[in-house]
Amino acid sequence: MSFAMEVDLPVRSKGKGKSVEMDVVEDAKRHLPWVEKYRPATLDDLVSQQEISATLQNFMRQNRLPHLLFYGPPGTGKTSTILACARQLFGEHFSSMVLELNASDDRGIEVVREQIKNFSSTRRVFETGFKLVILDEADAMTQVAQSALRRVIEKYTTNVRFCIICNYVSKIIPAVQSRCTRFRFAPLKSEQITARLNMIAEQEGVQLTEDGKLALLRVSNGDMRRILNILQACHAAYDRVDEAAVYQSTGQPLPADVEYIMHAMFNDEFSTAHSKIAQLRTEKGLALADIITEIHEYLDGLQIPVTARLYLLDHLANVEHRLAGGAHEAVQLTALLGHFKIAVDLAAQHATAQ
Template identity: 50%
Template sequence: MADVVSLMDIDEDAKDKNHFPRPNKGKSVVVAGNPPDAKATPWVEKYRPQSLADVAAHRDIIDTIDRLTSENRLPHLLLYGPPGTGKTSTILAVARKLYGAQMHNMVLELNASDDRGIDVVRQQIQDFASTQSFSFCGKSSVKLVLLDEADAMTKDAQFALRRVIEKYTKNTRFSLICNHVNKIIPALQSRCTRFRFAPLDAIHVTERLKHVIQSEELDVTESGLAALVRLSNGDMRKALNILQSTHMASQQITEEAVYLCTGNPLPKDIEQISHWLLNESFAVGFRRISEIKARKGLALVDIVREVTMFVFKIKMPSDVRVQLINDMADIEYRLSFGCNDKLQLGSLFSTFARARSALVVAAK
């Protein structure tokens, strides 16, 4: 940080954990246990952590931020990492701890993907930062500016924000939240304490899902829970959204129900498709994969992605495996740009035909 962080005086009596006013802009938050309509509330918001102790993982980061907050030494923060890993929930929990019922006076929350231009920095942010801080019982406290999706800000806006951060450090703290830290200019990064939020471990996702399942009294099988964790890929938001949507579609949440709801191919389908790719002729395999795609509504890009993961389980020479995975990565890349599915399915068979030839040579 360029400036020395001044101490913050926080009146502990002003905290009220049961009251959380809506911020000015950005993500709305619903207090767990007291939603306006429990059935209509998305579970992502209903079960959003309300305190730092409730955050599912990253205890080293959470404990560090908690200690800085308790000691009134909170610096400017840059929280970055993949979606659904607890970045926004963490900083909102910090704001609740600091301000309690006065949060609506002390916090400016903006989503930089909407408010991304230099005018927002010069007007909304600077106006908020330049006003006198709200006082708790005569004691002055710093205010907090939350910039979600900060990597969507224009370069001009980021350079303008750099100067605002320097100018108002004494009475305002800035918290930048983003997915891609490389899109934040070095001048901003150097003024913030950086924390990287990695994808959540399966055990943390499982524990949180079990809490929601118990609270909602859901009927979830072990295989269904494992499917939820597997498909979430460390994204807690995605896991909760899949759980809620599957519950809406099926009374019992099984592995098949989860995959059917998300449109992902079942593991047994991927195993069957991989068998066809490795053993069937082009004409037979192409027809069968086309049929299962149409019957189950599968996307070829999902099939390629899952088959790529399945290849790691197949015993084969490492050089053949690497070449096969690289070829499938090229197919997935082309599909992401809308290339013809039939052409790419033919390319997939061609890739496996070369791998089969290499395996035959290696066997001799």
């Protein structure tokens, strides 16, 4: 005996399906990190490095793109520049013509022998004439992998162009450097950052104050990626992005805190100053390395004798070096405070000699 059962299935209209798909895409865009959401799509969208962009445009116009080596501080547009070039070169064929690797993850010789060599050895498919391998953070690659890469670059030049991206060009072996055209990316200027920052803040509905904007510029040191990450974090945590919100999100000491620390070290008795600074560090969760960085910048604006300034800068560097090596923060704080007291004595001796 058989039973036939009819089931009424919901019918979805074509237009409604498209609407759902669009909603999913829009929702995905809303949750993207702003660094990716606002990454420049073309070379014309880049806010800096105009000379480099113009040179690359000429290379592509003549279809003579060489192997490239981009180096400079983080967040200055190195990856964005080569991705914009790749989109302009390959258009809809981007995914099949570009191999993008982050060398800090894939940094061994196996990657060069397998992924890069396999991709490079296949002949070109489209009319552009070559494919593109992007090696990001290549200064993390081992020496052996870089040596193997040198041979791959040489052997497959007819099929592939390489773009090697790094922060420290000194960590790239000379044999690889000599095979590439080098471009140095400088930190972004404040006016270049400000225009993009204002646009993104307006697009995202961020209530960004003037002191908040100045704080973002101060803590970023020309790093656009860092600015956008901090801005997004502040917007998620606070209704209003001001100076206090920026410094609290980054964990760096406020300018007022640095001034308080400097005043204590220069004017208070040793044990009193130590107690005040230790209490402030505990209350606000400040790292001694961050305090030293801010002190270094604060010293630039102080009028103190040259001998005292040189002494402080030398010993600030020593304390920072010891902290980087894993030294105990409490011990290094007492050392730092002791150096300041000696600097005060040097300044007093200078004043007496005058």
